[in-house]
Amino acid sequence: MKIGIIFGGPSREREISFAGGRTVYDNLDKSLFEAVPVFADSLGNFILLDWNFIYKGTIRDFYPPVEVVPATEHGLQMYLESLGQLSEEEINDIANRVGQRIHPHQFKELFDFAFLTLHGPYGEDGSIQGLLEWYGIPYSGSGILPSAIGIDKIAQKALLKQHGFATPDYRILSQTEWHATQDKGALLDSLVADLGLPLVMKAPHQGSSIGVSIIKEKNLQLFEEAIARSLFSLTIQKQDWLSKSEAQQLNFVKTLTDIREGIGLPVQTETGELIYAPEELLSLLSGYFTENGPESLTLTNVESETQVLIEAFINGREFSCIVVQDQTGDPIALPPTEIRKGGEVFDYRSKYLPGLSRKITPIDLPTEQIQEIRQQCERLYTSLGFNVYARLDGFITETGEIFLNDPNTTSGMLPSSFFFHQAAEIGLNPSQFLTYIIRTSLAERIKSGKNTAALTRTLQGLEKQMHDERAHRHDKLRVGVIMGGYSSERHISVESGRNIYEKLSSSTKYEPIPIFLMGDDQTHQLYQIPINIMLKDNADDIKEKIDASEAGVPAHQVLAQIAESASSITSLYAGNTLKKPQRLTYEQLAGLVDAVFIALHGRPGEDGVLQSELEKFHIPYNGSGIQSSQVTINKFETNKILRQNGVPVADHMLAFKKDYQENQGAFFNQIEQSFRYPFIAKPADDGCSSAVKKIKTREELEAFAELIFRSNVEIPESPARVLNLSFKEEVPMKGYFLIENLISREGAKHFLEITGGLLTSYGPDGRVQYEVFEASEALAEGEVLSLEEKFLAGEGQNITPARYARDQKERQRISDQVKQDLKRVAEILRIEGYARIDAFVRVHPDNSVETIIIEVNSLPGMTPATCIFHQTAINGYKPYDFIDRILQFGMERTKKVIS
Structure with a gap:
C-alpha cells in the first residue's frame, strides 16, 4: 500500500507536525507499506516532497529554499508567509525546488491511504478530512464531525456539560468585548470573583500549550499580557x-x-x-x-484568535490517556500517564525535550481510581463520536473528582510522545502501532458507506500482507541496541537508541533488541528490556523500572488487565513480546545478537571500554575501534595529537580538581594568566553540549569550577544562578575540565561554526576509505549551541549544506577544502564506522580557508532531529540506509579479525 503522509500545514504546531511526519515516514513497516511524503506548506499548498528534505531539522531549514529568501542584514530564517503576496507562478517555482506541487485531485494517483500528522486548525478540525472524503481517499483517525469538536475548546465545554462530565467553570471573552472594555481592572475583579485564582487563559483552537497562561495573582499587567498572548x-x-x-x-x-x-x-x-x-x-x-x-x-x-477561554484553575494531578478501539469498534483506554512537570504549564519545551518532564505510567493512584479515569475516557470517546484513536487529557483532584479537557483527535507523534509511550504498554512498538492505526482506520472508513467495495478489497489485501509478514518475522539479523548509561548524556543516549531501534524495527532485514546499560565506571550491567520500558520518558525512568523488576516488584495490576483486554490487538500486530527486563552478561549478549549498535554518548561507550568487552566475544559493533575511541573521548588528547600533526585547534589546557583544592587563588590566577576572558570551559570527556559554557568573568569561572568539582550530585543554587543554568540542566562531576580560547573571526571575511559527518567503508584493497558529507552550518541562539538546538525537533537551526559563500562555485570550492580537512582529522585519529566533527571555518580576505577543529565525536547523537541525517540525505542515504551501512562496516571488520 502506498501511504501518503500529510504533514506540516499552516498551524503554529507545524514543526511538531513536520517531526511527526518524519517519525511516521521512518517507522512504517517497509514489508507492508511504501511511504509517500506530502508536505503541506503554511499557505495550504501540497508538495510531493523530495525525501531528503524530510531530514532537515526544521521547516525553515529548507522551505522556502534559501535561494528565494531575500538577502537581509541579519540573515534571519523565515516561513513562506513572510515572503508576502505570491503569484501562482512564484508558488509553483518555490514548491518545485523541493519537490513537485500537487493538487487534491491528483492524490488518488499517488497514494492509497492518507496518514494525517497535521495539528491544529486545518489539520485536526475536519478541513483535511472533508477534502479527502470528497476525493475518495481513506485517511487515519477520526472523521469530520469528531475532528471539528476536537479542535474547538469552547464547543467541547458545552458538550462535556451536556454529557454529564465534570468541567471547571469558565468564561468566554471575545476580542471585540476585550477592546470595548474601558475598565479592564473591573473585568479582572469580576473574573476572579466568579472563577477564583489562579485563572487559566487559553487560545481556543491551539494545541501544544500555545497561547496558554496561568495568572496566579490579581495583577492587571499580567492579566492584559495573558489575554494578548491568547489573542496573538x-x-x-x-x-x-x-x-x-x-x-x-x-x-x-x-x-x-x-x-x-x-x-x-x-x-x-x-x-x-x-x-x-x-x-x-x-x-x-x-x-x-x-x-x-x-x-x-x-x-x-x-490569524489571531477572536475569543479567549478563561477557566478556573484545577488543583489536581494532570494526566493524559490514549484511547484506541478494538476489532469490534469498542474503545479501550490505555494506561493513563501522569505528567510531572517542572513549571506550571506543560509547555512546548517540556512536551518534546526528553528529561524536562516525567511521564508516570500508569498514574500513581489506587487501582480503582485509575480504572475510573479509564472508564471516563472511554465514555467521553464514545460520547464525542471519536474513531480509531484519541488522546484525552485531564486532572484528578485530591477528592477524586475527574476533570477531562482538551480531547485531541490527533496526538503528537514524536518518538517520546504519549501516543507510542502508552501503546508500548500493550506490547506494540511504533511500527506495529502505525500498522494498527492504518488497518483500523480503513475498517472505520468502510463504515461510512462510501467506496465500500474498493475499501474492503484494500483492507483484505493489507490483512493478507500482514499474515505473510508474520510468517517471515524470524528471518532477520538480530541487533542489540545499547542505550542509556550513567553520564549527563544518558537521556540523549536513550533518544538515539530509540531512534536506531525504530529505524531497524520497520526494516525487512533487522530485528532490533533494546539493551539498557547501567552501573558505573567500575562495573556495567546490561539488561534486555521490553518495549514499554524502552519507551519510558527518559533514562532515569527506565533505570527505575529495571530496579523495581530486580527487586521483585510485580507489574501494576492495571497494566495486566489492560494487556488482557487488548490481547486481540497485540496478538494481531505484535505476537510474543518480552514481559520484563532480563539481566545479561556479555557472553549471553553474544548468544542473543548478531551485532550491536552502541547508542551511548561520552563515557561509557565512546571510551573503548565497551568495545573491549564486545571484542572479547567477537560481537560486531558500530563506530571506531578501541584505540581510536580511547583518544577521541578525551578532548585534550585529541587536540594535542591534532596540533602535533599541524591541524589548527583552539589553545587549550586542563584545570585539575587537586590544584583547585590546594589553592583556589593560584588555580584561578594560572587560568587568567593563560587565557583572556571570554573563553570556553567544558568537560574534557563529555559531548552533546553537556556543560559547555562561555566564561566571561572571574565570578563565572569560580561558579563553573564549583559545579564541576562539587562532591555531591545535587547542584548548588548560587553557581547555577551565576551561570544561568536552565531547568533540569545537568553538570557532570569531574576531576578536571578543559579550557579553550574562544575562537573568533580574527579578520576573516566569513566566519561560521559547522558540524560535519563522515562514513567509512572498505575499499577494494581492504583499506578504510572515507566518505565525508557536506557540513551543516550551526546557528546558536545563545552563546553556545544548546542541547535543545542539537536534538529537539523544531528548535535547532542547522543549514545544510553550510553557507560558505553566496556564489555556488565558490561555496563548493570552500566546502571541498573543509571536507579534505575533516578527512585528514579522521585519518590522523584512525576513525572508523562514522563520526561527527565540529569545527569553525574562517574564509580569509585572500580566499584561503582555515578549519579549526573543536571536537570529534566517535559515536555522534542519532536522535531524529540531529543534523547528520540532513547531511547523509544529500548523498542519497535515508537514515535507515546510513544505519545499515554503519552496521555492515562493523560486521565486515569483525569478519576480518576472525579470519
Missing part, C-alpha cells in the same frame, strides 16, 4: 524598546515572530499596515519609536 497580539512600549541594545532588539524580534512562543507573522498594526518579514518588523520598530514619536505600538497576527 502584543503591545510594545517605546520605553521598553529603546532600553534594549541592538542585540536585544534583534532577539526580541526573533521571539516575537516565533510561531510557538511569540505571535508569529504576518502581523498588522493598529492602522492596518501588514508586516510580513522579521527584518521588516525590526526596521519598522527602529523607525517608529523616535524621541517624539508614539508611546506604544500594538501588533496582531493576521
